[in-house]
Amino acid sequence: MDERIVCVELDHDGHLFAVWTEDDIGGPKLYDFEWSKRCEQHIFQMAGFGGRVYLEHDDHRWWAADGVEVTLARGGPAPADTRLAEMPAAAQGDIFCDGMEDDALWCSECEDWQPASEPCAHCWWDEEACEYSTPDERALDASLSKENPDGE
Numbered sequence: 001m002d003e004r005i006v007c008v009e010l011d012h013d014g015h016l017f018a019v020w021t022e023d024d025i026g027g028p029k030l031y032d033f034e035w036s037k038r039c040e041q042h043i044f045q046m047a048g049f050g051g052r053v054y055l056e057h058d059d060h061r062w063w064a065a066d067g068v069e070v071t072l073a074r075g076g077p078a079p080a081d082t083r084l085a086e087m088p089a090a091a092q093g094d095i096f097c098d099g100m101e102d103d104a105l106w107c108s109e110c111e112d113w114q115p116a117s118e119p120c121a122h123c124w125w126d127e128e129a130c131e132y133s134t135p136d137e138r139a140l141d142a143s144l145s146k147e148n149p150d151g152e
């Protein structure tokens with residue numbers, strides 16, 4: 001099966017943010033990307049398939065193959081003024097072999113994306129909650145506990 005890139009959305013730093021692919025069998029697949037400074041590579045995971053190709057942010061630069069209709073996630077056409085004429089260098093080469101397929105966790109202490117399989121010391125799996133515990137999640141939980149000390 002030959003998967004080809006049909007749309008790329010870059011973040012404000014020029015790193016991959018979202019990549020849409022298509023193959024010979026079905027509709028588009030969406031992959032979410034985050035850049036990890038610590039790992040010096042992208043962390044990515046498949047986020048969905050089928051449906052329409054869309055951009056999450058109207059101020060991100062983007063590229064799409066000829067003939068691919070791109071809209072904004074919230075509806076409406078993708079902005080022409082942020083469209084790139086050529087596929088960005090960040091999307092060239094084998095981005096899936098060069099990246100790490102994993103869940104990405106944001107650590108506000110490190111100010112960096114962490115792979116869930118190799119998180120920093122500030123992030124860990126919470127067995128009781130069945131989710132990753134990050135500094136931001138713990139701060140939110142503490143704030144909610146102060147607002148509602150009886151847990152109601």
